[in-house]
Amino acid sequence: MTAPDGAVFVGRFQPPHAAHVGSVVQALEHAPRVLVLLGSANLARSVRNPFRASERAAMFRAALRDQGFGSRRVTFRPLPDRFDAARWAGEVRARAAGVFGPAARLALLGFEKDASSAYLDWFPGWTRLRVPEVPGLHATDLRRAVFTGQPLPAHLPAPVADFLQAFLQTPAGVRLQAEWRAVEEARAGLPAGIRLQEERYLFLQDGRVCLNTRTGAIGRGLWELPGQVLPPGERSRTGADAVFDHPARALVAPTTAYVFLGPPPAGVPGQAVSLGTAVARPRRFFEDHHVILTRMLGLD
Template identity: 70%
Template sequence: MGRFQPPHVAHVGTVLHALEHAPRVLVLLGSANLARSVRNPFGERERAAMFGAALREAGVRRDRVIFRPLPDRFDADAWAADVRGAARGVFGEGPPISLVGFEKDASTSYLRWFPGWARLVTPHRPGLNATDLRAAFLTGRPLPQGVPGPVRAFLTRFALTPAFARLQAEWVAVEAARASLPPGAHLHEERWLDVRAGQVWLNTRMGAIGRGLWELPGRVLPPGEQPVPAGAVFDHPARALVAPTAAHVALGPPPAVFPARPVPLARALALPRRFHEDHHVILTRLLRGS
């Protein structure tokens, strides 16, 4: 399980190690429901194509590795249930399952969330991570060692697309926004969820961060400003791109100063990757009343 943004040789090595111990490997591509961003530049199909091509170059038969999307839920229990469901869908209830990976930091603490499964620990290759790879790619620096040939070829093609240009602009804007904040800043934002007559009122982002994506109307508050307590709070530490940010979401029409237009609710629900950050997750969770 991972975001694989993008896949690199350590990811390939993990699958190769797993294939020494099992006939088939299921690779779950995380954050599959989130829009393209500097944190998640590549969609689920793009990552599956890159990863699959790198594995084939390493001599792996196509039928031994299965790729499936895994959405971000920003809820550990729901996410773990999705993982178990994906495994059942591929392997059924019969064969024993091993969870493969290494624990490099808190981002892999989920390896301990499946006590009924065996563990297969993969040796860690220090000095290689997708965060640094993304930084080099989006800032035009040479890619580090450890990028498989098929992945490097895909990145070369992707760098010629309008999506890459938008991501480069977003990278600059995110870095500037972070630099403007005090060290260790934790922010708050006010949002409104207005659903009426089968429509939801949304704003389309115009700035470099999340340009063209839908968001719940509202604003991010300046550092140190506290919102008026109202509605539900969404404060997962990884939900926002710039800094840890708690979203305070009230039900009902937003104040007139926040632009919004109606979008058919069924269309909005069907297009999670049209939303900024976790706003689609917020929408669906509040509609369920959980």
Template identity: 60%
Template sequence: MTAGAVYVGRFQPPHAAHLASIRHALAHADHLLVLLGSANLARSVKNPFSAAERARMLRGALREVGADLRRVTFRPLPDRFDADLWAADVRREAAAVFGEGTPVSLVGFEKDASTAYLRWFPGWGRLPVPEVPGLNATDLRAAYFTGRPLPDGVPEAVRVFLAQFAEKPAYNRLCMEWEAVEAARAALPPGAHLHEKRWLHVEEGKVWLHTRRDPIGLGLWELPGRVLPLGEIAAGGHEFAHPARALVAPTTAHVYREAVPAAFPARPVPLALALRAPRRFHEDHHAIFMRLLAGAAASSSPG
């Protein structure tokens, strides 16, 4: 029996395989820390539910199977689109819950590139969990946003939450986004990689942003600019190319720290407001914004 275990996931939404992993972890650890990933990202077809909503679904589903919730702690975990920064966040959360120096085991099994992080924690134990074949959250979201019956393996508490959420305006927006994302992907050849140009301009306590009118990310802020046509490649600027940063296809962003060209509409937003509102930004634009601001602050500080 290990003292503490850490289970990282997006749980978008939770399903029976997630519950099986949690119950397996609780059978082998005194306490489990569940880190709810992508907590800083806006609602999208990939991440439709907030960290609080996912914690609510998981608590309800765990109560249904009689799990001891006193032994489970839920914490939000932001996406950093940087492995080192993200792993440091995981370690920091584990230390805050279990204390420095407490033996910790990481829960999970390696299924694909999305779980490569299991190898990023030397010195931590591993708590492998049994795989539940044929069940994944991607297929569940596909059914949910296209009005098809949910597959087996969805806990009743999650079904109830999803039914209630479907009555909200956010659900209709996400259904439209799902259709738009699928159409955009279908228009691209297999293996397509896109480029985009973006601008970050900060001046006198304001940052220049654009509000999206496209069904994908409707109403969210973005750094002004555009995705380039397939085959057109940008150059220069700060490059951001995390494979999971864009919703439609792998996309390399080239971000320029200069005034926004007149061709791209943008308006000034108070910098303090933008800093504290990551979930109002499209895709990873807030993470880019924060990374470049931090870099500028570091380069301007006395050596």
């Protein structure tokens, strides 16, 4: 088999851990360069995505150095989440072409741990570098340990552990600890396997868009499209102008958003924000609301 010109490693890496670092080290034995794409780079901090792309890249680089590997052969790039498989895969291919060239022979790096790894089949023509999974080591478990005060795994790369401990003392870290508790409480109050519905309103007037600033523990301070999540079992009214139902779009539970063009009903809070300002600040938005805004306006 012809050796690839480069390997591509796609993930959220929230945070990068020993299996991620080991995967890159193993890939460097088969490819001269590795491109690490840091997913969900356009989303606000949340308990699912607490760390910015620049922070994840810094942790990754430090962990590689700690293992005795320089990062000159490893390139890090942010990758936005579009909540659309075809758009997302297209952006992966575009970023890979930008780093390695459009004619490069590429390998996709990863292991198939669950259905979320289906993307490994979305890149025909690329070869695959399989890496072993480290049992019991998942970023979700790490985030739970971080935000609930549990001991961090002993095999977590030391630079990553140091960053996480320092992060908890920052305003963002304090806010996310409160958000973790609020998300867990909200989930505990829902029936098992429930799928919720929400109604949202997209209203433009005189170059300004109506947005609400969240005040609760979940997403505090972030913008959202005005509206509400409906009580369990309640269904949205008909006539929505768009529907967004990606399974990973909502923090608390799978939620389908029915979006209506026009002003929100009386009593639904919101304030006018410059559309230019809103479009330019994707990480100021709750969940996927910036994606909804730009998709419906044809700006993405």
